[in-house]
Amino acid sequence: MRLAELSARSGVSTATIKYYLREGLLHPGRLITATQAEYDEEHLRRLRLVRALIQVGRIPVNSAREVLAALQDEDLDRNRRLGTAVWALPHGPAPDETHPATEAARRGADALLDRLGWSCGRSPGEPVTAPAYGMLVPAIAALSRLGYPCAVDDLEPYARAMERIAVTDLDLVDRYETPDEQVEAAVALTVLYEPVLLSLRRLAEAEESGRRFGAR
Structure with missing residues (x-):
């Protein structure tokens, strides 16, 4: 063409x-x-x-x-x-290593990954270097500083839901025929589906709020 x-x-x-x-x-x-x-x-x-x-x-x-x-x-x-x-995708700011909440958040993130059995591409005993982990630590630190629930028990249900979403993600990728198409689609869907996931979460919360707290 x-x-x-x-x-x-x-x-x-x-x-x-x-x-x-x-x-x-x-x-x-x-x-x-x-x-x-x-x-x-x-x-x-x-x-x-x-x-x-x-x-x-x-x-x-x-x-x-x-x-x-x-x-x-x-x-x-x-x-x-x-x-x-x-x-290589943008992942936001790195954790603030000078803040005392960061180290506690890192311990919490590590404990969560251990409970889930997620290696995150590392060998046993090695630190996690994935950029997404670098996003998780300050997010947990922010929750902790502001007094919101962020213990492993609080975060595990979210992580388990993400496991199911990851399966759905890669099921979509498997629809493509060649390895090159599959890898390209995986990256594109990572970018394009993140706003979809955020939107669906907010809609689902609105539905659940209506069931729990709405007028009977």
Whole structure:
């Protein structure tokens, strides 16, 4: 397909596609003349991923480039490619190591992971280095500082619910045929489904609140 068709099918303007090509977010098409190139379904799939990362996920171009580089690393298996790509996504500020609540929160996070049996890619005795863990610790610290429940018993039901969601996530990914498509879809769905999960949680809370506290 030519550039105009790629634009029409993807919903991305030709100017934006050219920008993605210049930035290395989209690999060049096959030259058919000195000034024209031809694109295929792989370009369309990658363009949808780039759009999910940048236009929907609001991920900076440099971070998006890191994610895409990880996806293209054929020396890694699917699990490591996905982990490396998700690692490159923005994850918020690091824990404040100067605050006394941080160390207690880290102990709580470690105890939760031990109860769940989640290795988080580490060997026994090694610290957790995953960026998502770095998000969890300050979140627990904030709960603790403000006097809200954040013990392991309080957090475990949420983690168990996340286990079920993770199964659903990867069931969606398994619908794609090739390993490359599966890894790309996993990253795109990580970005695109997070607002869906937040919205559904708030809707579910509203329903439960109505059942518990609404007018009889």
